[in-house]
Amino acid sequence: MRQLKYHERKLLKKVNLLAWKGEHAGREAQVMRRYHLQGREDYGRYSRLCGLVTKLVQMLQKLDPADAARVEMAEALTRRLHALGVLPTDRQFLKCEKLAVSAFCRRRLAVVLTKIKMAENMREAVTFVEQGHVRVGPRVVTDPAYHVTRNLEDFVTWVDASKIKRKVMRYNDRLDDFDLETA
DSSP states (O other): OOOOOHHHHHHHHTOOSSSSGGGTHHHHHHHHHHTTOSOHHHHHHHHHHHHHHHHHHHHHHHSOTTOHHHHHHHHHHHHHHHHHTSSSOSSOSGGGTTOOHHHHHTTBHHHHHHHTTSSSSHHHHHHHHHTTOEEETTEEOOOTTOBOOTTTGGGEEEOTTOHHHHHHHHHTTOOOHHHHHHO
């Protein structure tokens, strides 16, 4: 191995290679790549949310299991997380403790578009959202990090003036003659 140059030695003084694995940088990069997160701050927000939920679950577990307040708060937490789409069912309180960042990432608009087959891959879905081709309910959304709840998942559609919508309708032979004239 060659001798390190001065600037290389100076840079390596600031890096602790032994503690690198403890920083979860590998997992962070993997999640960011898989769910096409554009900024590290999104991963940080989701990670903090998971930490807060885990801390709340641990505090609730310290209470007496027969306590009415604990039961009520546990049910409210699981109902809320289920409504957000993060938990598969609203009956499993213990799954709240093992909540992962990827659970929040799966509810991003770009991921939901890929899941409901409006886009082939994540990059394409992000492009569609950023260009304003997608709406959730009556609102046009241009942020691919938009969190889609279970209730709103059924209302993800194309914008009426979208060329992609026209192309899909033309391909399926559902485009009306009136729509053809305005195209």
